[in-house]
Amino acid sequence: MAYPFSTEQTMVRNRWYIAATSDEISRDPIERTILGKVVAMYRKENGDPVAMYGICPHRYFPLAQGKVKGDALVCGYHGFTFDHTGDCIDIPSQGMGAKFCQPTYSMEERGNLCWIWMGDQDLCDTALIPPYEDFGLNQDGWYDSSYNYFHMAGRYQLLIDNLLDLTHLPYVHHHIPGGDSLAKTKNSDSERDGIFYFTRDTVVPWNPFHQMVYGESAKYEGLAEVENETAFYGPELIRTGLGFFRKVEGSTNIPAELGTIHIMHGITPETENSAHYFGFAVRNFRIGDKGLDNFWHASDSKIREQDKIAIDAVEKRLDASVELQKELLVRADAGAIKVRKRVQAMLDLETK
Template identity: 55%
Template sequence: MVRNRWYIAAFSHEIGREPMERTLLGIPVVMYRTQAGAPVAMYGLCPHRYFPLAQGRLDGDAIVCGYHGFTFAADGKCTRIPSQETGADFCQPSYPVVEHGPLCWIWMGEPGKCDPALIPPHEDFGIGDGWAHASLVRLPMKGRYQLLVDNLMDLTHLPYIHHQIDGGDAFKRTPMVAVERSHSYQLRRSVKTEWSGFFDLLFGPQHRFDGSCEMESVTDFYGPELIRTSGPIISAVEGFAEVSEALGHVYFVHGITPETATSTHYWSFTTRNHRLDDEQLDRLLDAMDIEVRQQDIDAIEAIEVRIDVASAVQRELLAKSDIHAMKVRHRIQAMLDAEAI
């Protein structure tokens, strides 16, 4: 696992005044909010007998272990041991948390390298003014995070795994163009396709065009913690031009936080800059998004239970379409190598 990254620890609405525990990067973390509303994250096991702190209670901004009453301030400082009526010269490990919109990001890497500027830019994937977000769901996945990264960087699986989506055949052989951006490694794919019912769902049937259109698909790898894929970006329609801004954009955002070496928190949500107050579209995107992502999870979990034995017997067969997924694998390996120095 790459540790010197900002990972999503929770959706903002999940953290409250009731302590909660979540395993992140193999470490149990307890999270809660101070009385002022600031999110707190610290190592989740009491250092006395390793009892889960989330099973304790809050006393002001401090958390009290439910086993022997050891008390820890929001910064981790042990302030009270009831049996001896003192505190202790001990500090429970705590982790920086940055809350932005619906997301709470956590840094569990080297403290000296913690920089909020390294958080993927929210405005780039549709969190901010002029955008709506929907489908905020954490999907537990019994598979290593790299399998999800591979899945998202190679969309040639779309007509097979997601066969219910119109226009998936266009992804089979269309080449992608890579673009190096300041915050992401971006893949762009342009295809010519017929206007479909899926486009009606996203943009509204009032925008229906007869005939074919130029559609672009965009994927952005911000790091092992976040990948953005786009809905169809309609760049031109027969008889019309430059229509994408008028129709609007939809992004499917994939937050990826390793839970353990072989399990992952998959943070699912969509963003869009059109039909902002359309609750019907919210519901349609919710249902479609969960169906599509669960199909990916089912495929990945089927691989996870076999991958160690299979890879010992047979080398992975790579296709030309894997070139960008392999480049991303190399980037992640470079991050791991840098941390190992």
Template identity: 45%
Template sequence: MYPFGLATAYPRNRWYIAALSAEITQTPFERMLLDVPVALYRTEDGRPVAMYGRCPHRFYPLALGRVEGDGLVCGYHGFKFAASGKCVRIPAQNSGANFEQPTYPLEERGTYTWIWMGDPKLADPSSIPPYEDFGLDQPGWAVSGGYRLEINGRSQLLIDNLMDLTHLPHVHHHVPGGDAYLQSRHTLSERPRSLRLTQEMPGTWSPFFEFLWGADQRFDGEVMLHQVTDFYGPEFVKTSGPLIDFAQDGEGHLSTSHGIVYFLHGVTPAMAHSTHFFCAQTRNFRIDDDAFGQALHELDEVIRMQDVVAINHVEPDVERSSQVQRELLARSDRAAAAVRERIKEMILAEQPSQASEPAPARDLAG
């Protein structure tokens, strides 16, 4: 499978965003995650649960059932499964069964709820991308957006897109100043939790800067702009807005004379050729300006939808095209190539035990 030549294009042993936390309620719903149908719901006490989404009796979608207490009741024959997955009631025989439906570890962290669908013994919550690194749900920061897009393309196409921003003046040609990315100097650096791409480029005041900071912050003449992309893993990427008067202290924290805005990209494979794209923006300025937050969200959504359209055009023929001719890489692909190598290593590390779906539940009913 492109681009790795392996059976899959993503690793399973990662924390992926399953849903916006606000999406999960006591009304169950189904979401395809890593080629698996998952029923998501909350128990009566508010705890989120992720359960394999097919009833083992007749394979009816469990999300079409209802929540009862902490359990999920199938809407076909009334089988009830506790939040642990155990079958606690079969109405036709007035009992439960020695049977456990697969469930998946969840971690609810503010805006997002994360799911682990790999080896449960490796599910360490400390490996979730660090919110403090990008201002998500942090004091002194505002969050806007918070929405999900569906991409009809494999997740790696989105990651490649995020790691090579030289597409800006072409795909996002309505955004002023995109040509500067064609002249940028690229630097890759290792951080404790991410691989960082820093792009340095000459620039001047643009209407986008005025939109962010206001006309009173205007400066004349050419300055050096910096843009930062952090790859935390195949599940999450952060890109910054323009950083002016960039400085970096000994611990790698960014500072600027203007406020900082980050664009957050949650990348969750749905199926082999489709992706959930979780989008949000964070900022440490104008944090009480809801109208500005809405305007930023609307601008951001237009840009992301252009990326979605581009990827949707690539996916249908990418497998055949990659067989017909060798992929041509440019100097600007340095970061994307490094990220691909990391992801391929993650996939290969899982190969001995990797399966396309979780093992079926043990059928011990009687």
């Protein structure tokens, strides 16, 4: 078994994962390992993204170190050429192709994200991509910004656990005002349309961080009652946020028109013990405000870097620690435990 699951396989394969942001993929091939496989990605002449197994079958040279010619990928070692479907269409030393097809993977570009399916092709369905309308991406009246990326030297489930248990905020993200309020909250959960929602009710002080996000017009004092919701769409995507502010105790109230900001966490397993972490934000206020974009990118990147440091530290000794000591689970782990069970059910379907 591989922590924290009861199966040796820990990566769910029959999901759409973020392979790259749109601006990462061009006519110059790039390489990224996803679900344990090296993938070379590039764009065809019409702009469509292509994902191909990234190791040449001749001498096992990385295909991303080659070049794109037309819609085909040319290996940079001996010139073996594979069209966008994977067919080997040219071997220069022989003056012909070969009856060989390099594996390729379905890709779907939506907005600024390129999704990849590397599981059972018979189960591949673009309707399984997380619903953009639930978090505002590519929707009227919403605006996405502040994209960032981190490589995690830790298994993807550690990041999922981290996002489902925000009691780490005052310790890992101690620079954020009001984090102490999340150390103990009233929690509840629900499921709608296959999405797991975990909600925390708490009271936080209105502080300079909120002021910076919502702007000069949002000048308030006192305490804000907040409903903070985490949405688990699957092991590939999680939504968090600043929360839904209901009121400020005291002389002023926070109006509903403050707006909503969704903090998005794209999680793509690299190997059994490492992951790609894509971040961005979607909001319905201060649309196009570059000052807020820059502030959010800097703040969000700092927070994600702190999570990376913690998760990487856990992974270094995790397997040995699990052998020596049983994991201590507490009430704050309620959301993470329920999500682990959901992921385990997905793994069971793929391994039975």
